[in-house]
Amino acid sequence: MFEHKPVLLEEAIAGLNIDKDKIYVDATMGGGGHSEKILEVLKNGKGILIGIDQDIDAINSTKEKLKSYIDDKKLIVVKENFEKIDKILDDLQIKSIDGILMDLGVSSFQFDEGDRGFSYNKEARLDMRMNKEETLTAYEVVNAYSEKELYEIIKDFGEEPFAKNIAKHIVDYRKIGPIETTIDLVNIIKGAIPAKLRYSGAKGKNPAKKTFQALRIYVNRELEVLDVALDKILERLDDRGRIVVITFHSLEDKLVKSKFKIYEDPCTCPKGYPCVCGKKSKGIVVNKKAIIASEEEIERNRRAHSAKLRIFERRI
Numbered sequence: 616m617f618e619h620k621p622v623l624l625e626e627a628i629a630g631l632n633i634d635k636d637k638i639y640v641d642a643t644m645g646g647g648g649h650s651e652k653i654l655e656v657l658k659n660g661k662g663i664l665i666g667i668d669q670d671i672d673a674i675n676s677t678k679e680k681l682k683s684y685i686d687d688k689k690l691i692v693v694k695e696n697f698e699k700i701d702k703i704l705d706d707l708q709i710k711s712i713d714g715i716l717m718d719l720g721v722s723s724f725q726f727d728e729g730d731r732g733f734s735y736n737k738e739a740r741l742d743m744r745m746n747k748e749e750t751l752t753a754y755e756v757v758n759a760y761s762e763k764e765l766y767e768i769i770k771d772f773g774e775e776p777f778a779k780n781i782a783k784h785i786v787d788y789r790k791i792g793p794i795e796t797t798i799d800l801v802n803i804i805k806g807a808i809p810a811k812l813r814y815s816g817a818k819g820k821n822p823a824k825k826t827f828q829a830l831r832i833y834v835n836r837e838l839e840v841l842d843v844a845l846d847k848i849l850e851r852l853d854d855r856g857r858i859v860v861i862t863f864h865s866l867e868d869k870l871v872k873s874k875f876k877i878y879e880d881p882c883t884c885p886k887g888y889p890c891v892c893g894k895k896s897k898g899i900v901v902n903k904k905a906i907i908a909s910e911e912e913i914e915r916n917r918r919a920h921s922a923k924l925r926i927f928e929r930r931i
């Protein structure tokens with residue numbers, strides 16, 4: 616059963632500013648929680664939703680859950696990476712869209728499903744692929760990459776202060792044999808950090824959290840894919856169409872925030888001088904400060920504590 620509590624549900628739906636007769640995309644359909652809410656609005660009009668996910672388990676489960684909408688031709692489900700949004704829309708002969716939601720990262724289902732290897736709490740072979748058809752797994756990265764490469768991945772994508780020592784311990788361990796499972800890796804990480812940080816602290820932060828985040832981002836090329844996708848989406852958004860993005864870590868949020876700022880004000884001329892670069896604004900940032908979950912939502916759903924929602928509105 617695909618269990619996932621949608622995060623910032625009301626805020627995301629309000630952010631999309633849905634017109635029941637228009638075309639929307641849920642680029643990260645997951646368990647279909649957000650999709651279902653969007654469809655509840657669209658069912659009263661001529662609008663449609665295109666639901667995308669690269670994970671076959673998410674696709675199969677949501678196809679079943681939202682079957683009636685598929686039968687009514689209100690929902691088109693596509694198994695693909697959202698970095699191919701231009702091709703997805705071309706194949707469907709859709710020129711422009713009126714809004715898109717990106718609820719990034721992995722779902723609770725993927726995280727909790729032991730054999731996917733995303734969780735530092737469940738023993739599994741190191742994998743971490745969202746799309747099981749991709750070839751690169753966390754196993755390969757951990758067992759075949761050089762110490763320098765591992766250091767850079769853990770530092771850049773995990774912002775882990777002990778990245779250097781963790782990379783060294785991984786490579787040292789490999790002299791005995793391959794690192795097979797998530798728990799093997801957790802134990803190596805614990806051995807590489809100061810003793811007082813080895814066990815989850817008062818805030819319940821697992822010492823392996825940052826390294827696992829780094830490997831997941833690297834294996835799934837998460838930042839690169841998001842960067843490419845946002846530019847492609849911008850070109851397909853109709854006037855007043857919105858991009859609504861929910862991020863779960865600072866690297867993603869920084870990327871989205873800076874992209875939206877450049878879309879709003881792409882002028883590179885020195886401040887105080889007339890513009891000669893000719894670069895025109897593509898729209899407006901709707902919320903200057905990221906929207907975060909209420910304490911009540913965080914109480915109900917721990918995953919919501921790091922969520923940040925940003926909205927950009929296209930102007931043509």
Ligand SMILES: C[S@@+](CC[C@H](N)C(=O)[O-])C[C@H]1O[C@@H](n2cnc3c(N)ncnc32)[C@H](O)[C@@H]1O
Binds near residue numbers: 622643646667
């Ligand atoms: C946080 S979950 C989304 C949950 C969903 N909003 C819901 O209410 O159930 C993120 C989903 O996005 C998918 N995903 C992440 N990156 C993707 C990408 N680049 N292309 C397609 N799907 C992606 C994951 O497989 C996962 O199912």
